[in-house]
Amino acid sequence: MKIFKYKKTMIGLSILCILLIVSLLYPLYGPKDFNKVVFLYDEKGDLVGVPPISLNSDFPLGSDRNGQDILLMILYGAKFTLLTAFSVAILRVLVGGVLGIVFSLWLKRIQPIFKDVLLVFKIVPPIIMTIFLMRRVSFYIVDANVYNILLYQVIILSIIGIPSVLFMTAGIIDELKGKSFIQSSYLMGGGHFHVLKKQFLPYLKSYGVLMLVQQLLHTLTLVMYLGVYQIYIGGISKDEVRGADVLNSNAKEWAGLVGQNIYEFFRAPHIVLVPLICYFIIIIIINMMKKELESSMSLNPLAITLNNKKRSKNKQTANDLKKVPITSSDFTLQKDFSS
Amino acid sequence: MIKRILYLPVRLIAIILGFVIVVNIPILLTYNQSYNKIEIKFSLFKEYVISNLRWFTHVVEYPYIVDYFKGTGMEKYAYTMTILSISIFIVVLLALLIATFLMLLPLNVRNRFSSVIDFTTTAPDLLVVFLLQYLVIFLYQHFDLRIFQLYGGAYSRPYIVPILIIVFLPTIFLIQLLLKEFANEEQQDYVVLARAKGLPIRTIYFKHILRNIAPFVLIHLKTIVWFMLSNIFVVEHIFNIEGYSAALQAMYGTRVVVFAVGLLLFAVPLFIINGLSSLVIRQQKRRETTSI
Numbered sequence: 207m208k209i210f211k212y213k214k215t216m217i218g219l220s221i222l223c224i225l226l227i228v229s230l231l232y233p234l235y236g237p238k239d240f241n242k243v244v245f246l247y248d249e250k251g252d253l254v255g256v257p258p259i260s261l262n263s264d265f266p267l268g269s270d271r272n273g274q275d276i277l278l279m280i281l282y283g284a285k286f287t288l289l290t291a292f293s294v295a296i297l298r299v300l301v302g303g304v305l306g307i308v309f310s311l312w313l314k315r316i317q318p319i320f321k322d323v324l325l326v327f328k329i330v331p332p333i334i335m336t337i338f339l340m341r342r343v344s345f346y347i348v349d350a351n352v353y354n355i356l357l358y359q360v361i362i363l364s365i366i367g368i369p370s371v372l373f374m375t376a377g378i379i380d381e382l383k384g385k386s387f388i389q390s391s392y393l394m395g396g397g398h399f400h401v402l403k404k405q406f407l408p409y410l411k412s413y414g415v416l417m418l419v420q421q422l423l424h425t426l427t428l429v430m431y432l433g434v435y436q437i438y439i440g441g442i443s444k445d446e447v448r449g450a451d452v453l454n455s456n457a458k459e460w461a462g463l464v465g466q467n468i469y470e471f472f473r474a475p476h477i478v479l480v481p482l483i484c485y486f487i488i489i490i491i492i493n494m495m496k497k498e499l500e501s502s503m504s505l506n507p508l509a510i511t512l513n514n515k516k517r518s519k520n521k522q523t524a525n526d527l528k529k530v531p532i533t534s535s536d537f538t539l540q541k542d543f544s545s
Numbered sequence: 546m547i548k549r550i551l552y553l554p555v556r557l558i559a560i561i562l563g564f565v566i567v568v569n570i571p572i573l574l575t576y577n578q579s580y581n582k583i584e585i586k587f588s589l590f591k592e593y594v595i596s597n598l599r600w601f602t603h604v605v606e607y608p609y610i611v612d613y614f615k616g617t618g619m620e621k622y623a624y625t626m627t628i629l630s631i632s633i634f635i636v637v638l639l640a641l642l643i644a645t646f647l648m649l650l651p652l653n654v655r656n657r658f659s660s661v662i663d664f665t666t667t668a669p670d671l672l673v674v675f676l677l678q679y680l681v682i683f684l685y686q687h688f689d690l691r692i693f694q695l696y697g698g699a700y701s702r703p704y705i706v707p708i709l710i711i712v713f714l715p716t717i718f719l720i721q722l723l724l725k726e727f728a729n730e731e732q733q734d735y736v737v738l739a740r741a742k743g744l745p746i747r748t749i750y751f752k753h754i755l756r757n758i759a760p761f762v763l764i765h766l767k768t769i770v771w772f773m774l775s776n777i778f779v780v781e782h783i784f785n786i787e788g789y790s791a792a793l794q795a796m797y798g799t800r801v802v803v804f805a806v807g808l809l810l811f812a813v814p815l816f817i818i819n820g821l822s823s824l825v826i827r828q829q830k831r832r833e834t835t836s837i
Binding site for chain 2: 319322323324325326327329330331332333334335337338339340342343346347348351354355357358361362365427430431434435464468471472478479482483485486489490493
């Protein structure tokens with residue numbers, strides 16, 4: 207397998223996997239109420255602190271307003287963050303990719319109309335759309351099974367991103383169609399399916415991996431924005447946040463932890479900064495993976511067809527990869543300008 | 546041409562249909578709280594879609610839509626768009642200036658700067674919001690500078706801090722993109738020729754390369770404006786500013802047509818930039834074909 211060639215990607219993926227496993231095993235080692243301590247005493251029995259307690263030996267990452275240990279909450283919530291991001295990204299790329307292929311090969315006739323139907327996604331920024339679509343669900347109090355509401359939110363988040371993947375896939379196929387080896391394959395009598403299997407797929411595979419990472423970053427940003435609007439992945443809990451007029455995240459998902467404590471920044475900054483920095487670390491890891499994948503993908507279908515007469519031919523590097531989506535479709539929003 | 550004009554109504558219907566379907570997704574897919582499961586209600590969804598579509602056919606009532614945007618609605622819109630347009634202006638100006646300045650630095654210093662920029666672009670927006678917020682308060686505490694109003698209220702409209710926050714990340718993106726464009730352009734033949742002729746580097750960058758890069762700024766702006774639109778939405782919420790985002794959320798409960806018009810108005814900057822950039826692309830293509 208060539209996959210071991212990508213060292214950074216493997217390291218990043220294994221870190222995320224370990225985090226996920228540790229988080230999934232939380233019920234085995236962690237208390238259900240996240241070590242809730244309302245009054246903290248030292249050995250002599252003197253009162254040392256009331257929540258929110260800042261970082262000390264008992265609470266390595268401090269405690270929040272309800273007296274819950276932030277470290278434990280982060281460990282518990284990691285699985286929801288990671289599962290949401292990964293499942294949304296995979297769903298988007300799979301569904302969007304398949305639809306894109308179908309619409310640009312077999313249903314070429316109705317593709318323009320289909321593009322018009324999906325024009326809403328080009329006009330309205332995804333965060334606005336998601337807020338309006340998820341608002342109904344977001345204020346339900348969830349007691350028992352988090353995974354059902356999680357599934358619902360994952361579906362909605364995927365729907366928001368599918369059109370962008372679809373347009374990107376269609377763009378790649380349209381670019382590839384102009385190339386001589388594809389045209390000769392058609393001329394020699396290859397059907398759509400044959401050409402897809404033999405010619406398009408090798409390109410689409412490597413491009414799909416890149417899109418997957420891109421969508422991961424996009425989902426993480428989107429979920430973080432939703433947290434600010436108090437729309438939490440996994441619904442809200444019936445416990446109140448003591449002393450603050452905000453809803454309490456049920457799943458303790460990281461973006462939710464950031465969002466619900468957003469106004470704590472000046473009173474007890476650790477409550478919001480700890481989850482935010484954890485989130486930042488995940489984003490950095492995924493960005494690192496993306497950079498490596500991008501630099502290794504020297505064979506880029508779009509860079510070749512983009513015949514910049516101005517540019518000399520042997521300088522088609524990864525830079526050209528970034529240029530194409532921007533000129534051909536306005537769908538690359540996110541922050542993936544880094545390469 | 547005639548074909549295209551005849552095709553327009555079909556397109557319009559398709560766009561409206563798409564909009565109505567998307568708005569009604571929560572009806573089709575609902576989460577039932579008491580049973581804790583996901584339900585698909587297709588018949589109800591169909592009903593909603595048809596009734597919503599019917600609203601679009603009531604052309605007689607279209608003039609009344611204006612009522613929703615009169616007064617405070619229009620004020621809020623003007624406020625948000627002012628912030629946005631000032632921000633776009635500042636982003637372009639700052640990015641061009643800083644990118645050109647960085648290019649004039651020696652190569653090793655420039656590389657260090659660009660790696661810092663690469664790192665900064667990965668920062669989550671909220672972290673930036675916090676840090677800038679902290680900076681403003683720090684300035685106030687230590688130097689008694691109270692020039693910036695941080696939070697919005699009932700009638701107060703802060704300008705500087707929202708612009709500062711909205712501008713920060715897009716500027717860095719644009720600098721990053723511009724540096725890449727500069728690096729590409731640097732290897733062109735005309736630059737080599739100019740250097741061989743003995744022109745100073747500063748003249749080459751300011752006079753020749755910058756002018757050739759300008760159209761690319763417009764193409765990249767498309768992405769940047771798109772990014773800023775969602776940013777402004779969130780920033781207004783965080784700082785409790787009564788901007789257009791609040792008005793838009795109030796519109797969601799009212800009629801579909803009003804909501805559609807509201808969203809369209811919000812996307813106006815996007816349309817303008819899209820039109821401009823497509824013009825630029827067309828011109829660029831024409832130049833390429835004539836050069837052959």
